[in-house]
């Protein structure tokens with residue numbers, strides 16, 4: 001049998017096929033599965049149809065025109081012009097329940113922090129809540145390690161079903177631009193969404209900033225149901241904000257902005273304290289003062305987006321709960337305080353804007369000199385390297401350029417691209433040596449930030465993952481106990 005279909009009519013066709021499961025990886029096919037044969041970035045999944053059938057696939061999902069391979073026993077084949085979207089929808093149907101309230105956060109920087117703050121706000125109000133993203137799944141009874149920021153649609157659907165079955169009815173998830181572009185979230189029933197900001201990243205994948213923007217906007221244009229709440233931070237560039245306003249108007253989305261010019265939550269003032277900041281806020285026509293136990297302006301931005309999201313879904317005392325927020329691992333995390341009072345932080349800044357915002361955030365906490373140790377990932381947007389170099393050169397007093405995750409690239413070439421725009425920086429490829437050199441140079445009143453790898457537990461070098469954790473290295477070199 002051959003069924004020709006596009007997504008709207010496809011679920012009944014799938015129901016008639018009586019499939020047991022779905023996968024896009026022939027190596028994971030078990031008898032009774034539907035195999036989604038997807039042309040990919042590295043290989044063409046259609047070339048694995050024979051293997052999938054051999055392993056027991058009972059049907060195939062593929063783009064129109066996919067030929068049936070010679071000599072392979074015929075199985076039903078469903079054609080869909082967007083097979084990845086179709087896969088996501090099928091996976092959601094097969095997996096079953098989802099938490100009743102799922103929100104998605106997109107933006108170049110701040111997604112992990114915002115979903116985690118959203119989870120914490122819900123949890124503080126007694127709701128069983130989860131966050132999903134770069135840090136994996138954080139929820140009571142769940143401890144899933146990190147993989148992709150937005151998981152593939154089959155594991156995403158299974159994770160959401162697992163959460164729902166455990167009575168976790170609130171979930172905040174990250175929507176990466178890759179995930180949105182590849183339809184990974186197309187089976188998720190969303191209640192609300194947020195945009196933190198949009199600056200340069202991932203142009204290796206999207207090609208242009210406009211294509212990157214359009215991938216992010218899919219969340220609001222296509223995935224959110226009409227009438228849903230949307231939160232946007234006013235740090236988002238004007239082109240993206242205007243596009244969001246138009247989408248919101250067309251789809252009757254309830255758009256609330258947050259930030260200095262915000263119409264939902266307006267930040268009137270932020271005064272840094274040694275370990276946090278005091279915020280003055282205007283929301284719902286009332287002015288309030290909030291003690292945030294998190295340093296750095298960008299952390300206030302993310303916390304306010306989380307507060308607006310939860311508020312939009314009925315958590316009326318969200319702002320009062322902000323003082324309860326705890327820092328997110330590897331995001332402006334204080335790794336060590338040295339005997340002379342100098343402080344070393346670890347942060348995940350891996351884009352030019354993040355590095356700039358990070359260094360600006362640390363300046364008010366730096367009585368002496370501000371030191372930064374950073375690099376840039378291999379096999380990722382090369383254009384951001386000199387821009388990160390410029391940011392460090394402009395905003396730090398002492399810069400050491402080191403290796404991040406070189407992946408398949410020559411680490412020296414990556415460093416050279418950064419150094420070309422960061423005159424005066426020292427080059428130390430070995431990350432441990434770079435951190436040691438920086439720590440040894442810290443005088444009283446100085447601040448060091450080791451940027452780029454945050455929570456990561458390994459360094460990816462030529463296909464091998466070497467154990468590496470910035471906080472552990474800092475604490476060991478500083479003669480301190482490992483972090484609890």
Ligand SMILES: CC(=O)N[C@H]1[C@@H](OP(=O)(O)OP(=O)(O)OC[C@H]2O[C@@H](n3ccc(=O)[nH]c3=O)[C@H](O)[C@@H]2O)O[C@H](CO)[C@@H](O)[C@@H]1O[C@H](C)C(=O)N[C@@H](C)C(=O)N[C@H](CCC(=O)O)C(=O)O
Pocket residue numbers: 024025026027038039040041042043044045046048134147148149150151152153176177178179182184
């Ligand atoms: C470039 C990219 O995003 N690729 C993602 C994409 O892979 P793909 O489908 O293009 O993969 P492919 O290797 O060409 O294979 C094509 C198809 O053949 C199948 N196959 C392959 C081999 C085989 O033996 N049998 C088989 O069936 C594959 O399962 C796949 O379906 O779809 C896969 C399933 O969803 C993802 O795992 C994979 O992520 C790769 C591993 C990746 O590194 N992605 C990164 C860049 C990423 O997505 N990052 C974002 C952004 C991070 C952020 O800034 O927040 C993220 O969400 O993590």
Ligand SMILES: Nc1ncnc2c1ncn2[C@@H]1O[C@H](COP(=O)(O)OP(=O)(O)OP(=O)(O)O)[C@@H](O)[C@H]1O
Pocket residue numbers: 107108109110111112113114134149174196197298299301302330331332347348349350353354355357358454
């Ligand atoms: N609102 C923000 N504006 C600018 N920079 C930010 C903001 N929030 C966080 N950052 C910077 O980005 C880094 C990563 O933050 P976070 O992990 O929350 O972002 P993300 O969007 O999830 O990143 P990824 O794309 O890797 O998933 C932080 O360590 C900080 O340096």
Ligand SMILES: N[C@H](CCC[C@H](N)C(=O)O)C(=O)O
Pocket residue numbers: 149350376377378380404405452453456
């Ligand atoms: N989600 C981001 C993380 C980058 C982290 C940085 N340490 C690097 O390896 O570039 C990416 O995959 O581009």
Ligand SMILES: [Mg+2]
Pocket residue numbers: 111112113133134135149174
């Ligand atoms: Mg993230």
